[in-house]
Amino acid sequence: MTFWNQGKALGRWALRAFSSATRSSRSATPKTVFISQSDDIFANLALEDWLYRHHDFSQHRILLLWRNGPAVVVGRHQNPWKETHVGALHDKQVVLARRNSGGGAVYHDQGNLNLSFLTSREGYNRRTNLTVVANALRREFGLEATVNDRDDLVLNGNYKISGTAAKLGRPNAYHHCTLLADVDLDNMKGILNSDDCGIETKATDSVRSPVCNLSSMHPGLNVASLMGAVGREFLRSDDRGVDLGKSAISRQLGFTLVNPTDDWFPGLEKSRAELASWGWRFGRTPDFTVRREFAVPREMCVTEGAKLQVQMRVVKGRVASMSVTVPPGFVSNAPEGEVAVLSGLEGQKFSEEAVGLVEAAFAKKDKSDKKKRFVAECVRRVVQ
Amino acid sequence: MVVCSVVVRRLLAAAPAAPRHVFTGLRWVTSTPVKFNERKYTDKHEWVQVDGKIGTIGITHYAQDALGDVVYAQLPDPGQEFSQMDECGALESVKAASELYCPVSGKIVSKNTEVEDTPGLINKSCYEKGWLFKLELSKLHELDGLMDEAQYEKFLKTDDH
Numbered sequence: 001m002t003f004w005n006q007g008k009a010l011g012r013w014a015l016r017a018f019s020s021a022t023r024s025s026r027s028a029t030p031k032t033v034f035i036s037q038s039d040d041i042f043a044n045l046a047l048e049d050w051l052y053r054h055h056d057f058s059q060h061r062i063l064l065l066w067r068n069g070p071a072v073v074v075g076r077h078q079n080p081w082k083e084t085h086v087g088a089l090h091d092k093q094v095v096l097a098r099r100n101s102g103g104g105a106v107y108h109d110q111g112n113l114n115l116s117f118l119t120s121r122e123g124y125n126r127r128t129n130l131t132v133v134a135n136a137l138r139r140e141f142g143l144e145a146t147v148n149d150r151d152d153l154v155l156n157g158n159y160k161i162s163g164t165a166a167k168l169g170r171p172n173a174y175h176h177c178t179l180l181a182d183v184d185l186d187n188m189k190g191i192l193n194s195d196d197c198g199i200e201t202k203a204t205d206s207v208r209s210p211v212c213n214l215s216s217m218h219p220g221l222n223v224a225s226l227m228g229a230v231g232r233e234f235l236r237s238d239d240r241g242v243d244l245g246k247s248a249i250s251r252q253l254g255f256t257l258v259n260p261t262d263d264w265f266p267g268l269e270k271s272r273a274e275l276a277s278w279g280w281r282f283g284r285t286p287d288f289t290v291r292r293e294f295a296v297p298r299e300m301c302v303t304e305g306a307k308l309q310v311q312m313r314v315v316k317g318r319v320a321s322m323s324v325t326v327p328p329g330f331v332s333n334a335p336e337g338e339v340a341v342l343s344g345l346e347g348q349k350f351s352e353e354a355v356g357l358v359e360a361a362f363a364k365k366d367k368s369d370k371k372k373r374f375v376a377e378c379v380r381r382v383v384q
Numbered sequence: 385m386v387v388c389s390v391v392v393r394r395l396l397a398a399a400p401a402a403p404r405h406v407f408t409g410l411r412w413v414t415s416t417p418v419k420f421n422e423r424k425y426t427d428k429h430e431w432v433q434v435d436g437k438i439g440t441i442g443i444t445h446y447a448q449d450a451l452g453d454v455v456y457a458q459l460p461d462p463g464q465e466f467s468q469m470d471e472c473g474a475l476e477s478v479k480a481a482s483e484l485y486c487p488v489s490g491k492i493v494s495k496n497t498e499v500e501d502t503p504g505l506i507n508k509s510c511y512e513k514g515w516l517f518k519l520e521l522s523k524l525h526e527l528d529g530l531m532d533e534a535q536y537e538k539f540l541k542t543d544d545h
Contacts, residue, residue: 075476075481076458076474076476076481077456077458077474077476077481100481101480101481102456102476102477102478102480102481151478165480165481166480166481167480167481167482167483168480168481168482168483169471169482169483170427170428170483170485202456202500202501203456204455204456204476286456286458
């Protein structure tokens with residue numbers, strides 16, 4: 001009853017739309033397209049989470065469309081240091097975020113469109129959602145996209161244009177995916193690395209694929225035109241992804257611009273702060289061990305080809321333990337200095353803080369001691 | 385396009401808030417005491433087996449089958465406290481992270497580190513080696529509201545799961 005009363009307040013068109021939708025096929029749940037007005041990755045992730053936690057999707061489906069400034073977004077159980085060069089992101093003005101869904105690391109910028117299909121747990125079906133997206137691309141741009149066995153959208157059989165991930169809860173669930181409209185691919189390739197950084201971990205891996213922009217296949221295609229195309233296709237499709245015809249659009253609940261703030265969604269700011277916190281982004285990294293070897297300069301040791309090894313165990317994003325293995329002849333006198341500095345690293349955040357500590361400690365000591373500076377440099381390279 | 389926070393609030397306020405958990409007509413009040421080591425089930429397809437005040441928790445065969453191959457298990461840490469139906473961890477399988485819900489209130493006593501190392505144990509042996517965590521129950525009466533094996537089998541046959 002409440003919904004009918006609220007429907008009147010929305011206006012005659014909304015009421016007609018909802019009642020038509022319920023009178024029509026039982027398989028066409030009433031749908032709305034939300035478009036976020038924010039380009040802050042953390043606010044948008046918080047908005048998605050708010051809808052997942054608070055809304056009743058038993059008689060309603062939402063497609064949330066959003067985009068944000070440059071960001072690397074890792075999956076819930078991933079290791080950010082394995083997916084990108086974390087230390088370099090700040091200078092490139094790229095933020096690091098961790099989402100709540102599974103899957104691998106992706107790069108976002110303003111040329112990437114994010115789509116979140118929010119449903120009840122029973123209504124979750126990502127292949128249906130991807131079929132709707134593929135239908136939109138064909139209908140409005142004449143592009144032929146297919147869904148592969150990894151649930152990626154692929155153009156012309158070769159190039160990935162979309163990556164998918166999902167979060168399943170009860171009673172709600174969501175499937176979200178990216179769409180490469182007009183992304184800076186050179187930037188993306190430079191940022192998402194698969195260098196061997198010596199990390200051993202149980203964290204989930206990313207699977208790299210060749211990618212391309214939709215705009216390369218259809219000049220003039222951009223995020224705005226994609227939003228309209230996908231939104232309309234979503235509204236005209238039933239729950240199995242079958243097209244009900246253009247007239248079905250007007251029987252649905254249309255497009256709505258939304259602002260991810262506390263004013264519109266009470267409690268959202270707290271969620272945003274949590275998603276942006278170091279504790280979530282880095283502290284949630286599955287425990288890992290990092291091991292790197294460095295060639296020791298000839299003048300510092302007795303044998304040719306000697307190596308110095310730095311090993312760290314990182315738990316919840318902090319250095320839990322660390323050891324340095326030096327080659328024979330490397331340590332001549334006062335090894336206690338190095339040990340004291342290195343044990344002080346325990347408990348420090350892996351990355352910036354640890355590097356700062358090493359630099360500060362060695363600045364106090366005899367600057368001309370090359371060996372100590374060499375050890376510090378090796379530790380710095382492991383952490384960054 | 386409609387740009388109006390009032391519209392959005394009404395649109396979302398119109399539908400009831402998502403219930404935390406639903407025991408639709410399946411809550412059985414029982415006067416018989418829980419048998420030792422009898423497994424009890426939730427409608428979120430998790431099981432709990434109690435020995436004294438310590439409950440061992442895992443997911444059911446239906447759940448592991450629906451998940452597919454588990455590639456990562458994020459389990460709660462010893463010392464953490466949860467209320468019934470709180471989200472307490474996640475299991476990841478082919479790009480989907482599925483929430484784990486705490487079936488009864490209590491404090492985590494231990495987690496299965498073997499499953500953390502080898503998440504596939506959940507698929508292979510969900511009732512034995514693939515147990516997830518143990519907790520000390522703080523509200524034993526919550527077990528009364530869970531299903532026994534016969535009730536859970538019946539629940540699986542309905543459309544509502």
